[in-house]
Amino acid sequence: MNILILVLRIIFGIFFAFAGVMHIVKPKIFNRFIPNFLPKLIINYIAGLLELAIGIGLLINQTTKQAALAMFVLMLLFLPIHIWDVFREKPAIGSKKIAIVRVPLQFLLLYIAYLIYTH
Secondary structure: OHHHHHHHHHHHHHHHHHHHHHHHHOHHHHHHHOOOOOOHHHHHHHHHHHHHHHHHHHHOHHHHHHHHHHHHHHHHHHHHHHHHHHOOOOOOOOOHHHHHHHHHHHHHHHHHHHHHHHO
16 A cells, blocks of 8 residues: 555656646636636636645655645635536536546545545
8 A cells, every 4th residue: 555655646746746837837727717706817826836835745755744635625625616617618627528527536636635644
């Protein structure tokens, strides 16, 4: 199990760090995910910095638990956005099918964060 956790930490550390950088470098990609009543650019940068910090934190032994907990909380906060996306006429993620698949994927990410946190 320790090898699996290490592999998950590396994969998700890289994934989150990359996603965080993309939020900052190409914020317009993520604009459709952010409800119109929120300040899109600020939310994008905050999400990007959080994802970058989580990604780096997952890769450092001393901060793994804190990063996994932050990943769990962030994925929990993103869950309503992905559920909302399913019911939109034109989902931000692309298609209805992808939007529907994205919801259970969010639960998988929550579970992975839990696994990393508990090991």
